[in-house]
Amino acid sequence: MRFILDIARSPGGTFALVAVALVCLAALAAPLVAPHAPNAIAPVDRLLGPSLEHLFGTDHLGRDLLSRLVYGSRVALGIAFSVISISLTAGVALGVTAALSPRAVDLLIVGLFDVVTSFPSIVLALALVAVFGPGLGNVVLMVSIVFIPHFGRVARAQTLALRNSTFIEAEVVLGAERWRIILHHVIPNIIGPIFVLACMDIPVVITIEAGLSFLGLGVRPPLASWGNLLNDGYTYLDQSIWPALSSGLALMVATLGFSLLGETLRDTLDPKLRKAL
DSSP states (O other): OHHHHHHTTSHHHHHHHHHHHHHHHHHHTHHHHOSSOTTOOOGGGTTOOOOSSSTTOBOTTOOBHHHHHHHHHHHHHHHHHHHHHHHHHHHHHHHHHHHHSOHHHHHHHHHHHHHHHTSOHHHHHHHHHHHHOOSHHHHHHHHHHHHHHHHHHHHHHHHHHHHTOHHHHHHHHTTOOHHHHIIIIIHHHHHHHHHHHHHHHHHHHHHHHHHHHHTTSSSOTTSOOHHHHHHHHHHTTTTOSHHHHHHHHHHHHHHHHHHHHHHHHHHHHOHHHHHHO
16 A cells, blocks of 8 residues: 555656556456447447547447447557566566576577567567468567567566675575576566566557557457557548547557556665655
8 A cells, every 4th residue: 555655646656546547447347337339330320429328429330439448448458468478477587597597598598689679669560460460369479579578688687686696696505496596586686677667568568559450460350459449530530530539548548657657666666766756
């Protein structure tokens, strides 16, 4: 509770908590929150403006926009959390392995990181998905590959700083096995910065997924996705602004909320920055 109060102390932290809570609540309780079925087509109600029945209006097929935005939050957060979990696990494993391995293995792993990071994230994700095809599973896997070096580099740098620490040397002298040292001493001491990085990468993943879906290379219709909604809004922008406006607003709130949450966590967890606040 005190940790949450520390985050909410600043205006940015308060906005982050509210925005992230709203998005997560919408994703978890979508069937209860959504006023209509997300794929219920009603051609007679196409491209309506906001009303009591359709608070955000309807799209070109008469589907309720609020309901599709709520179910789209499930897709956005599901992909974001899946990508972060996979890339964090693989990145930390590779980063710690590189830091504790002979120089040849370290150089090989770092070289792989350099190859992946030499391309902009969205360009590499776009190229991989274009090669292997669109779809939910392919998007998660391909975007995860893009983010593995983000966590691997941080894990490697943190492990190198800890490798020659007194308590690590004491464990080695006492005959502790390497897996025990990694799990009980290395991981707990490097997870803080990595957790902050994960929070700051969530909005990037959400934006990449939305961009891929907007281009038709991500989540396929009729599954509700913020990128698909934005594409529909762009297509029918001359007839109604509400599909583009509502999906853009949802993307803005989610990405800004998670970005501010990551920055506030960084400031809260860093003792030097915490004293300055």
